[in-house]
Amino acid sequence: MRMTRQRREILAVLSRTRSHPSAEEVLRQVRATLPRVSLGSVYRNLKMLREAGLVREIVTAEGRRYDAVTAPHPHFVCERCSRVFDLARPLTAGALRRALPQGFAVSQIHLELRGTCSECASQR
Amino acid sequence: MRMTRQRREILAVLSRTRSHPSAEEVLRQVRATLPRVSLGSVYRNLKMLREAGLVREIVTAEGRRYDAVTAPHPHFVCERCSRVFDLARPLTAGALRRALPQGFAVSQIHLELRGTCSECASQR
DNA sequence: CTAAGATTGAGAATGAGATTCATTCTTATC
DNA sequence: GATAAGAATGAATCTCATTCTCAATCTTAG
Numbered sequence: 001m002r003m004t005r006q007r008r009e010i011l012a013v014l015s016r017t018r019s020h021p022s023a024e025e026v027l028r029q030v031r032a033t034l035p036r037v038s039l040g041s042v043y044r045n046l047k048m049l050r051e052a053g054l055v056r057e058i059v060t061a062e063g064r065r066y067d068a069v070t071a072p073h074p075h076f077v078c079e080r081c082s083r084v085f086d087l088a089r090p091l092t093a094g095a096l097r098r099a100l101p102q103g104f105a106v107s108q109i110h111l112e113l114r115g116t117c118s119e120c121a122s123q124r
Numbered sequence: 125m126r127m128t129r130q131r132r133e134i135l136a137v138l139s140r141t142r143s144h145p146s147a148e149e150v151l152r153q154v155r156a157t158l159p160r161v162s163l164g165s166v167y168r169n170l171k172m173l174r175e176a177g178l179v180r181e182i183v184t185a186e187g188r189r190y191d192a193v194t195a196p197h198p199h200f201v202c203e204r205c206s207r208v209f210d211l212a213r214p215l216t217a218g219a220l221r222r223a224l225p226q227g228f229a230v231s232q233i234h235l236e237l238r239g240t241c242s243e244c245a246s247q248r
Numbered sequence: 249c250t251a252a253g254a255t256t257g258a259g260a261a262t263g264a265g266a267t268t269c270a271t272t273c274t275t276a277t278c
Numbered sequence: 279g280a281t282a283a284g285a286a287t288g289a290a291t292c293t294c295a296t297t298c299t300c301a302a303t304c305t306t307a308g
Contacts, residue, residue: 001285002273002274002275002285002286003274004273004274004285004286004287005273006286006287007286023264023265024264036287036288037287037288038287038288038289038290039264039265039288040265040266040267040287040288040289040290041286041287041288043264043265043266044266044267044286044287045286047265047266057185058234059183059184059185060183060236061181061183063264064264064265072232072233074235074236074237075234075235075236075237076236076237076238076239076241077236077237077238078239078240078241078244079238079239079240080240080241080244081241081243081244083241085241087237090235091217092217093215093216096235100237101241101242102242103241103242103245103246104239104240104241104242104245105239105240105245106237106238106239107238107239107240108196108237108238108239109196109235109236109237109238110199110234110235110236110237110238111198111199111214111220111233111234111235111236112184112198112199112200112201112233112234112235112236113198113199113200113201113211113224113230113232113233113234114200114201114203114230114231114232114233114234115200115202115203115228115229115230115231115232116202116203116204116228116229116231117200117202117204117205117207117209117225117227117228118225118226118227118228119205120202120204120205121227121228121229122227125254126254126255126304126305126306127305128254128255128256128304128305129304130255130256131255146295147295147296148295160256160257161256161257162256162257162258162259163257163295163296164256164257164258164259164296164297164298165255165256165257167295167296167297168255168256168297168298169255171297187295188295188296
């Protein structure tokens, strides 16, 4: 994968923020530096960077958001403003509670494990 | 909300399966009983039943799935066949490990808390 | 039974994301 | 540095899940 100007800039945008922008938001910020970049290129490059392990995609009910921090950590999604916040990686339920910033109120917790089921593991 | 034939059947379909069907899959099963039901009605009713708290929507990278069990519990998403499996509600990391059926391999864990952030809570 | 209004099916509209393709970059090799 | 091969780009188009529209139909309170 070539390190083109647009890919470098997409990575730079994602690295300098903790706000988990959408593809549209990435486009807006990339265009501050490279005004001719297309939305198609942003989607194409986010996908390639994700496949290369440099970018993480977070799928929520509010849409897909992107993150340059690929180490696993929990997220907090605000149901009012749709922003996504990082939480410290908790090792216990108590640590999870303490990881929550002041004034944040939790209404739901989604725990999703991903992998392969036994049927799929057995066939090939 | 009126309890129409199509709503009753959508609920019946979701209640008799643990397979977390997509809207298309719900349509197919509903049509076994009511052949003239439209996909629009399925989407419309899934949304209303969700707002009424009778149905839960699960958003994954593979798409939206529906569940008549609204009590919170973790899910396992197979990245090969895209099926969604229920796991028992774990209280500790050890219980989570034990909740995993034989032969299931985990590659990622997503923990997502939802609610309102401090900024949104303070304004109104 | 009837009227009022909620719900329906069919089809059109929407929008996020993927794809296509001629043109433009990158970069390995000289 | 120059060059050639193929990867990447922007613009436009396409796809497909979901939502919307609307005239016709069904539900249900009274």
